Amino acid sequence: MTVIFSKKCEYGLQAVLYLSAKGIGEIVSADEIAKKLNIPKEFVSKILQSLTESGLVNSKKGKAGGFSLAKEPSKIRLIDIVAAIDGLGMFNTCVLGFPSCSPDHPCPLHEKWGSLRSSTYNMLTEQTLDELKEKTLNKIAHLEA
Amino acid sequence: MTVIFSKKCEYGLQAVLYLSAKGIGEIVSADEIAKKLNIPKEFVSKILQSLTESGLVNSKKGKAGGFSLAKEPSKIRLIDIVAAIDGLGMFNTCVLGFPSCSPDHPCPLHEKWGSLRSSTYNMLTEQTLDELKEKTLNKIAHLEA
DNA sequence: CTTTAATCAGACAAAAAAATCTGTTTATAG
DNA sequence: CTATAAACAGATTTTTTTGTCTGATTAAAG
16 A cells, blocks of 8 residues: 555644644644544654754653644644655655656656646645635544544 | 555556556566566566456466467556456545545545546556557656666 | 576565554543 | 652663565476
8 A cells, every 4th residue: 555644744734734724823633633533642642752853843752741732733734744754755756756756857657647746736836724714623523523 | 655556466467557558468477578578577477467357468388488469459457457456445435534434425535536536547547558559668668767 | 408597486585554452641421 | 848749861672664585387499
């Protein structure tokens, strides 16, 4: 099987969307996130720690501590989270794995894939957390099932 | 890092494109493919064996043996190779990893990603080996570098 | 018929990704 | 102050992916 984002990145995106749905400044524990999203607690905790280092998330230690967004949701783009976790390699390496793929020695899919990849990149760059809030709330409402 | 296709699938696509570039019916050894494409020989050999089981490739044992396409290049689509190696999971599982993602309980990216994914699927379905032959030949000509 | 060069089969090894565990530090609440 | 609940740090384990090795089988060529 193949996948666009690593599991780490999927979980990271889910967690950040969850944070944004709770409202700005709201502090949420890794435990709550893990339970609601059905993610291993220690794992999501690690991911949020790394996003804290990246400056996308704030953390507060001690009792009643947890995580919150470090910026306004309108200032956090999906690509920022992807870049922090998976990096942007998928947007500049050859889809067929040719190490030597370049505009002057393109692989057979260079153009076709290039344009799809750009569309994907643009989508992730345009989508900010605030724009997704309503959809995120809807989704979260149905997670109990 | 993330990736669209697994290494196995990348190598499989490269190898099949290589076969198609050599002309229909032409038999090529795993050794030659491995050397030209800079892929571990045993690995590409395994991949071609599996594609043989899938009916996309023919194999011939013994001296002067090797692999060849099992169908006309115009009848082999890229999606066939992807399906045989990586499966089609990436085209029907949630991009954010929500197990419960569906049209009635969509994830926040459901529509936007869905349309990009369809475009990708369509591209892989439309592209057959014969259509890529010229580009493949060009690429192969530059692999020595 | 014997040598050679190939696929094939299946175990094995190494590396990467995903997940878990153990314990420490920190801050709040009682 | 003390108990508690959280992040934090880092080692460890498990699983998956990637890659390697050994030998058996097969077929062509001399």
